[in-house]
Amino acid sequence: MNVTRVGEGKVVLLAGGGKIFTDIAAKFVRSERALEEIIASPYDKKVVHNIINSGHKAVVEFDYFIFGVEGYSRVTEVQLVRKRIASYIIKTGRADKSGKRSFDMVLPGKRVRDFTAKVEIPADLLSLPGGAPLGSALPTDEEGGAPRRLTLQLGADLILQLIEAWYTQGVEAKIPEEDLRYLKPQATEFKGLIGMNAHALMDWFSIRCCRNAQAEIRDMAHKMMALCKEAAPDLFAQAGANCVVLGYCPENDLQHKSCWGRVLTKNKAMAILERYNG
Numbered sequence: 001m002n003v004t005r006v007g008e009g010k011v012v013l014l015a016g017g018g019k020i021f022t023d024i025a026a027k028f029v030r031s032e033r034a035l036e037e038i039i040a041s042p043y044d045k046k047v048v049h050n051i052i053n054s055g056h057k058a059v060v061e062f063d064y065f066i067f068g069v070e071g072y073s074r075v076t077e078v079q080l081v082r083k084r085i086a087s088y089i090i091k092t093g094r095a096d097k098s099g100k101r102s103f104d105m106v107l108p109g110k111r112v113r114d115f116t117a118k119v120e121i122p123a124d125l126l127s128l129p130g131g132a133p134l135g136s137a138l139p140t141d142e143e144g145g146a147p148r149r150l151t152l153q154l155g156a157d158l159i160l161q162l163i164e165a166w167y168t169q170g171v172e173a174k175i176p177e178e179d180l181r182y183l184k185p186q187a188t189e190f191k192g193l194i195g196m197n198a199h200a201l202m203d204w205f206s207i208r209c210c211r212n213a214q215a216e217i218r219d220m221a222h223k224m225m226a227l228c229k230e231a232a233p234d235l236f237a238q239a240g241a242n243c244v245v246l247g248y249c250p251e252n253d254l255q256h257k258s259c260w261g262r263v264l265t266k267n268k269a270m271a272i273l274e275r276y277n278g
Contacts, residue, residue, distance in 0.1 A: 001164050002104045003157075004189070006216045009071035009106070011223040014193070016065030017231025022198070023047045025059035048234045060198040063235060067224055070191040073106035076216045077190045083204050087195035093188070094178040101177065103164045104189035107156060108215065116155040123150050160185070194224075198235050201228060202245075209241040211256035 023044045031038055051059055081088055107113055126134040134150070163185065170180045196204065201224070207213065208221035228236045243249045243259070248269040255265055264272075 001160060002102065002189075003160070004071055004104070004106050006073075006106060006108045007219050009069065009076075009216070009220060009223075011220060011227065012068040013224075013227040013231055014066040014068050016063065016228070019043075020048065020232055020235060021062040022051060022060045022235060025062045026051050029059065045234050049237070052235070052238055057199045057202065060202070060235060061200075063198040063232065065196060065198070065201060065228060065231075067194045067227070068192075069194060069220065070189070071106065072190060072216060072220060074184075074186045074188050074190055076214070076220060077192070078186075079214065079217050080194070080220070083196070083200065085196070085200040085203075087193075089193045091191040093181050093184075093190075103167065105160055105185070105187045106189050106216070107187055113156050116153045119152050119154050120149045121152060126150070160187070198228075198232070201225075202236070202239050205239045206242045206245055210243070210251070211241070211258055212251060212254065 020043060024038060026047050027033075027038045027041065027044070028035065033041075051057070077090065123138060124133040128134055128137055163183065167180050167184070171177065205221055205225050208217050209225060210218070213221065225236065225239055228239065238245060242251075243263045246266075248264045248266050249255045249259060250266045252265045252267050255263070
């Protein structure tokens with residue numbers, strides 16, 4: 001079993017950037033020139049900036065980006081695919097691989113990894129090496145019967161080891177992996193390809209780069225955004241969390257506590273604007 005931590009996921013930009021098509025699309029909308037002339041004209045950084053600043057982002061949908069991701073959990077996959085203006089290919093967890101499937105897990109920080117819980121189980125669910133019930137070897141109580149329950153101290157590592165052992169023996173018993181995977185935890189790693197146009201990415205960054213986003217998907221969003229800013233700096237110059245884009249936090253009462261007093265909420269910003277206009 002391979003266990004990695006949240007924040008160690010890898011993001012690779014497979015396609016996007018280089019030649020930017022937003023300026024061609026913007027010129028095409030307003031120009032009377034022939035299409036061939038528009039395509040042949042030099043790239044115009046100012047046109048791209050004007051489009052971004054104006055908020056007319058339909059033309060940025062002609063710039064498309066493809067990412068490869070690995071080292072992220074199924075928890076993040078579920079949140080990721082909520083963004084429907086995107087294309088996804090997720091590495092299959094269904095196909096039978098005759099026990100050769102890598103059992104990879106992604107866990108958050110020390111609070112989860114170090115936490116243990118006391119769990120009571122019937123003693124006779126456990127067996128001795130010879131196969132006899134564990135209860136038969138335990139001291140009897142005052143009524144002459146074996147203790148009915150045992151208390152186990154379970155931590156994340158032990159739970160994952162138990163699941164992996166169960167899964168492996170299920171494969172050996174010829175149970176289809178598409179059925180066995182139902183008992184795999186959400187910590188299971190997923191690998192995938194993600195495709196989004198620039199407009200969808202800007203919208204996605206505005207939500208997932210926010211401190212209110214879960215740590216793992218926020219990590220993915222920031223890594224994707226850094227790659228986009230490097231590959232297409234003019235397109236993504238203003239990309240970021242909503243507070244970066246808007247200048248205020250639209251979360252209002254749900255604003256992340258680390259932003260209290262540092263970032264204006266929308267309600268406070270509107271109140272200031274009303275006083276100024278009044």
